[in-house]
Amino acid sequence: MARTASNGTDQRTPADLLLDFHGPVERYHDREELGDFGMPARAFMEDLLEPIAKAGAMSRLGPLEKVHAFWFAGMSCDGCSVSVTGATSPSVESLVLGAHPGAPRVILHHPVLNVESGANYMRPHEMALSGELDGPYVIILEGSIADETRAAADGGYWSGQGEEPWGPDGRMRTVSTAEWMARLAPGAAASLAIGTCATWGGVPSAEGNPTGAMSLMDFLGKDYRSAFGVPVVNIPGCAPVGDNFTETVAAILYFLQGFGPLPEFDELGRPSWLFGETVHRHCVRGAYYEEGDFAEEFGDKECLVEIGCWGPVVNCNITSRGAINGVGGCMNVGGACIGCTMPGFPDKFTPFYKRPPGSLASSTVARMVGSIMRPLRKYSNNNMNREVRWDVHGDIPSGWAREKSEPGVVSEISHRFYDKLRRSTDTGRNEVEPWGKRAEWTKERDSDREPDLTLRAGATSGRKE
C-alpha cells in the first residue's frame, strides 16, 4: 500500500510485494470485443434490479443512495456465502432490493448470485479500480488468501477470479483473488473479512498446508486503512452466523447514513456487541456447569465441557443468537464448541472431542460448589413446585406422582422458618388495616397457623350450592 510506504515503515506487506511484482494496471477489457458473451440478460444485475431497488427521495434517510459490494471467494468453501443467504436480520435480499428502510441499496457483485458471467461479470470491478464507479464500494472476502507472490513469479496463481489483459503486451492473465484485494482495498470505503478463513486464516492455513494461506489483515498489514479510515473489519465463524454479518454491514450503513451510532469494534476488528463475550456466557447449558453437572455421553443434556467443548474460552454468540433465524446453535443442540470463531482455530483446538485439559481445574471447582448448590436448589425447587393451598391443606391433588412433591417434616418446618425470613421486609405485613375490603372473608397469606379445615369445608360446600 502506498500508505504503508509513506508513513515511514519499510515493512512491505504481502499485498505490497504482490503489487510490486505485477506493477500498475494499464488497460482493461475492450468493451466492444467482449460483446454479450456471458451476459444472457444483456444487462448487469444492478440494471435488472434498478426499477425495484432504487429508492425515491422520501425513503432516503442519509447521504448514500447506493453502495457497491464486491464479494470475493478466496481459498474458501463458499460456506460464508451460504450463511449470508440464510440471514434474516436483515436478509441479503432486503439489502440488495433496497427494502431495508434507512440503508442504501447494496449493489452486490457476487459470483454465486449474479446473472452475468465471465469478463462482463468482472467489468464493475475494473470500474472500481479505474475510478469510474458511480458510488462508494466495499470489498468483502470469504476464504483465506494464499501466498501468491511465489506463484506470481512464474506467471501463475493459486486462487483466481477472472482474466484481465494485464499480462505482458496486454495478454490475458488470470487475476488472483489476492491481487484483486490488494488493488481494491485502498479505495474501498471498508474492507470486510467474513468467516474464519478470511479473518484468521482458518482451516486452509492449518498445519501441513503448504500454500501459505493467511487472513486478509495479515495480507494487508497493520497499517492498512480503508478510504474511510477503517482497518479490516472481521466477522469470524466457520461458517459465521449469517445475521452477524448482515447486521454488521447494516450497522456500518446506519452510521454512514448519519442516524446510527458508531459501531464498536474490538482490538481484533470484531463487532464487540457480537463477539465481546464468550459463547459459554450465553450458553443454554451454562447453568449445568455452574452446578458441576457434566455430560458424559454424546447426546447428554448437560454441559459439554468434558466431552470436548471449548465454549468457556471462545468469543461467539451462536448460543444466544441461534444459527439461522434464531434456530439451532452448537451447544444448544448438543454440539461441543470447537472454537471455530477464534484466531487459534483449528490447530489450537485439535484433536477434537477431547476434554480441554485446562477445564480440569474449573470443572473440579464447579463440581465442589455444585455439590452444595444443587441440593439447596432442589430443596427450594420442590417447595416452589407446591401451591400455597397444598401447603395449607397438606394434600396434593395430583394424579401423577404426588409422593415426590409432598414435603417431609423437616422440610416443612424449615420452609416455615425460611418464609418468615423471606417475608421479613414484606411491607404487606406492616400494621395498617386496608379499609376497602371485607376483612372476614380474606384468607391471610401467612401460613404459620394450623390448616383451616373449616375454610376448606366451607369452600367445598360453597361449590355445591
Place this chain on the structure above:
Amino acid sequence: MCFKNLPVEFDEAGVATLRRDIADPYALSVTKPDVGTTEAEREERIQRLMAANGHIKDINMDPVTRVAGALAIHVAADLDAGEYLDAHSQATLFRGYEVILMGRDPRDAIFVSSRACGVCGGVHAHASAYAIEMAMGLRPPPFGTVIRNLQEAAEMGYDNPLHLYLLAGPDYSEAIIRQSNPELWPKAEQYRCPNEDIHGFRTMADLMTALNPLTGQLYREGLDFTRLSREMFAVLAGKFPHPQTVVPGGVSSTITLQSLNEYHSRLAKIFDYAARMMAVWDDIPEFLYSCDERYRLVGARPTNHIDPGYWDDPYAYDATYANCNDWGQRRWSSPGVVIDGELVTTRLTDLNIGLEEFVEHSYYDESSTSRHADDTAGNPISPYHPWNKRTLPRPAGKDWKEKYTWATAPRWDRKVVEAGAYSRLLMTAKARALPANDFIEATGHSVRMLIPKGLTAEAEVEWHAPDQWNALERNRGRAYHYLFSQLVGLNNLLMAYDMMKKGETRVAAVPADELDDHIPSDVRRSVGWWGAGRGWLTHHMEMENGKLTNYQIVTPSTINASPRDPWDQPGPYEEAVMNTPIIEDVSDPGRFTGIDMLRAIRSFDPCMPCTTHVSTQHGTIVREVNTCSCGAD
C-alpha cells in the same frame, strides 16, 4: 458381470478376481474403453473448419457465475453451424484438505473435511464419520443413524431449491429469455401452463417472470424454503453449513420431543411446496420441447450414472466393509451404476473396485501406486483406485493437450459416468429395493410418490426415467428428488418417534472419553459412501498407529467437472457442452451470450469448492496464455 472394460471376473460367491490371461491388466494401454471421437479427430475437424470458416469463436469464460465456487469454461464455438466444437472445464482454485488431513488424529477428520465444502454443508462431515467408524469398528446405535438421515434429508431440502431457483432458475427467467431467446417470449405469453392448477401461473410468461432473480416470486420463495430446511438441519446439527454434532459412531445431538416436533412442523410445510416445485419444473421442459426439439440436446449425455446410495437402514448399517453389500442394498436410495441406461450393479463393492481416478490432464504428478492389490475383502483394486492414490500436486501451465484443471478424472470401469441428485432417483427406480413404506414406490422405470396432505390435498406423482438425459431433465429430476428426499425425512421421522417409544435413544456408539480406546494401532483402510446435493461422495482413508496416512475425497463435482481421461474421453461438463446446439440467435457474433452452454453446465449444479480440495507443495505455475486445442488465439 458388471465390468466391460476392467479385466475383472466373479466367482460363484460373487468374489471378484483379475483375469489371469492379461499380463498388466490395469495398464492404460492394455485396458482401454471404447472411445467415440478421438482427440485427434476432434482437433482435425476444428482445424478444417477454422480454415473454411471465420465464425469460430475460441473463448474462455472465467468465472462462470451462479455455480458454487471457481469454475471456468473454455469453448470453441462454430457460430455458423451452431455447434460447440470443443470444451474444457477448469477448476481454478485449490486449498488442501486431503493434504492437511494426512498426518492428523482421525478425530479431526470430521470437522476438518467438512470445510471442504460449505455449499454441501453437512455431507463431508457425514462421509468422514462413515469412513472413521468403519476403520475404528464403531457401529452407530439405530437412533444415531436415524438422526443422521434426518439431518441429511433436511440438507437436500435446502440444496435442491437453492439450485433450482437461485442458480439455474434465472436461466429460464423472463429477464434472460426475453434477451437471449426473444423468439420464445411470444410463445411463452401464449402457452397455457398444464400445471396451472398446482403452481398457479397461468402462462409460461407468468411463470418465467416469477423466476426473475431476486424480484421473482419463485426465486424469493425458493430462498425462503432453503432457510426453512436449514432451520431443520440446525435443530439437529447446531448450524449450517458445517454441522457440529456429527461424531465417530453416531451423533452428539440431544434429541427430545421438542427437537422432533420442530423438525416435524417445518417438514409439514414442505410438501405443498414440493408439489409446486415439480409442477414448475415439469412445465418448463414441456414448453421448451414444444418450441424447439433441439432443447432435448442441450446438455445431452448418454445415460451413464453412478451413485453410492444415501440414508441408511438403522438396523442394517453396521459400519463394516464386509457387510457393505447387504446394508448398501437397504439404503433409502439404492447404490448402483447405470451404463447406457442399464443397471449393471447395485453392490457397493463393485462400485468401489471399479473406481479409478486419473490425473493425466490435472495439475498432479502421476498419483497411482501398487500399495494395495485388493479392497480388504479379496476383490482386486486398480493402482488408480483412491486407496492406492497419492495427492501429489504439481502446478503447471494451462495447456489443453496437457494439464488444465485442478479437478481429477474419476471413472468407473473406465467409463465416463455422471453424478447427481437425480441419479439417486434413477438407481432407486431401477433397483426396486426400497424399504417398505407408505410414501415411495419404485417400479423399475419410475418412482411413484405420495404427497401427504398439507394445505392442499394429497396427491400422487410419478417421476419417469427420461430416455434422453439433458439439462432440462436434470432440473426436472432434481425437483422430484426434492420430494423424494423429504419423504425419506418423513419416514425417518416416524422411525425416530418409534425408537423414542421403545426407549432406543442412544445416539452414539461410545462416549467421547472412550474414543481413545477405539483408535486402532494397526493399519486400517476404510471408505465412507455417502451423497451430496449433487450425488456421489466418498471419503477413502487409511490410518496407521492412530494417525491418518492417506485421505482421498471423490466428490460429485470432481466426477462431473473432470477433464479428459488418459483415453481423451471428455468429462461430463465437457461432453454435455459439446453436445449442446447453439439455439440462441448468433447472426451477430457480438450478441452471442453462451446461454445454451450455460444451461447445460448449470444443470449439473456445479459445486467447485469440494472439487478442488487439494493443495500443492512448493510448486510453481507456468501458464501459457491463450492456449487452445486448435492452436488459434
